[in-house]
Amino acid sequence: MPLNSEKTDVLVVGAGPAGCIAAAIVHKNGLKVRVVEKLKFPRFVIGESLLPRVMDHLEETGLLEEIESAGFQKKFGAKFVMGDYVCDFNFADQFSKGWTWTWQVPRAQFDHLLASGLVKKGISVEFETSLTSIHINEDESSMVTVENAQGEKTTIHARYVIDASGYGRALPNLLGLNKESSFDPRKTHFTHFRDPNRPEGVEGNRITAVVHKQNVWIWVIPFSNGNTSVGFVGDPSFFVGFPEDAEARMHAIVATNPFLKERFKDQEMVLSPRTIEGYAISSTKFFDKGYVTVGNATEFLDPIFSSGVTFAMESGSTAAKLVCRKLKGETVDFQTEYVDHMMQGINTFRSYVAAWYNGDLHQIFFSENKTEEIKKQICSVLAGYVWDLSNPFVRKNGQAIKSLAGVLRLNEPAIVYPN
Ligand code: FAD
Secondary structure: OOOOOOOEEEEEEEEOOOHHHHHHHHHHHHEEEEEEEOOOOOOOOOOOEEOOOHHHHHHOOOOHHHHOOOOOOOEEEEEEEOOEEEEEEEEOOOOOOOOOEEEOHHHHHHHHHHHHHHHOEEEEEHHHHEEEEEOOOOOOEEEEEEEOOOOEEEEEEEEEEOOOOHOOOOHHHHOOEEEEOOOOOEEHHHHHHHOOOOOOOOHOOOEEEEEEOOOOEEEEEOOOOEEEEEEEEEHHHHHOOOOOHHHHHHHHOOOOOOOOOOHHHHOOOEEEEEEEEEEEEEEEEEEEOEEEHHHHHOOOOOOOOOOOOHHHHHHHHHHHHHHHHHOOOOOOOHHHHHHHHHHHHHHHHHHOOOOOOOOHHHHHOOOOOOHHHHHHHHHHHHHHOOOOOOHHHHHHHHHHHHHHHHHHHOOOOOOOOOO
């Protein structure tokens, strides 16, 4: 080891939800952890609707109180709308035992609070510091180079690296682990609007997914600060023909939707509208000697069911516990205990995302003939409880959805999409 290198048990790369939960777990297990974060916080990132499963992780790591103090908008369910069809899921009516609510959060503020929570625990978080190279030694420890905003480089000797670099995909890029997603490439255009015309009470604060056309949907996520996140997601061809200017484009698209046009007409955008394309991505490996990737550094599916932060925290927590056990001398099977566990949840959501875009879920959500029991089972998936194998809609995920949609199609008129 070079004389100028610094030592830690675990180096966590990235201070988003995956990195913060991972670092808190390592610290709780009595090992030395250090976090390096490329940007200065608060920083913008998309992903504002949480799932109740997230609350379990916040509670376990002692970060819940930190977030509670912010007064974020509480989220009690999820509503899906298409024209006159409405399907409202209430997390209190679900099959699995778990949290019945969570929050809708501007992520800049939420992630900043998580990272501040780590600092309060005495964990070192270095902002504006990026991982730029890694050399993994024979004994599985690593020599990692990090660089700060002044261009100063430091070598860190880490017994283990947890890569939580999200869309930055630090280790997948350095080690050539990126893999194309099996989903069709989709595009999104989104902003935060001032929202003075929000309906009064519960209705106005409810997160809503609106089916705009068969292959285009809109998220509407009201925040407690009076602003609302609005994003269009769909086939890239939908966006062709709208104005090039980002704000003009957003106003023009909003004007085409009956559910949104009056509420957001001429409203100020407090976030310059952004466009992202082809965001679904996967990796050839989630771990190898000396490292494990978590959160978006592993795989990202699609925004429709707000599963990203849930997977970030679940993977950060699961991987960090295994790393601690390994560093304490236990034999750990990352394939079974980490990858297979994560894939159980990811594959459940993967089948729901596919069923959303092929119309099976529209058929189910907007049918009046689904039973309360089935609705509760689906509700638990939407709450992020996708590891409860006693739920048939988790255990048989894709098959259960396909069969139910098939039966409903035989017995009721086909769904009519807006033009
Ligand atoms: P991030 O939140 O991306 O954090 C990673 C951190 O690593 C960043 O702060 C970054 O600066 C840092 N970093 C990057 N490279 C380096 C480096 N080399 N060195 C050091 N640090 C580095 N999810 C939801 O749960 N709900 C939603 O409603 C939702 N909506 C979405 C809408 C869209 C259009 C998209 C594309 C995604 C959405 N997501 C949503 C997914 C969500 O954005 C991500 O899943 C989530 O942010 C992943 O968290 P993370 O901790 O893995 O990564």
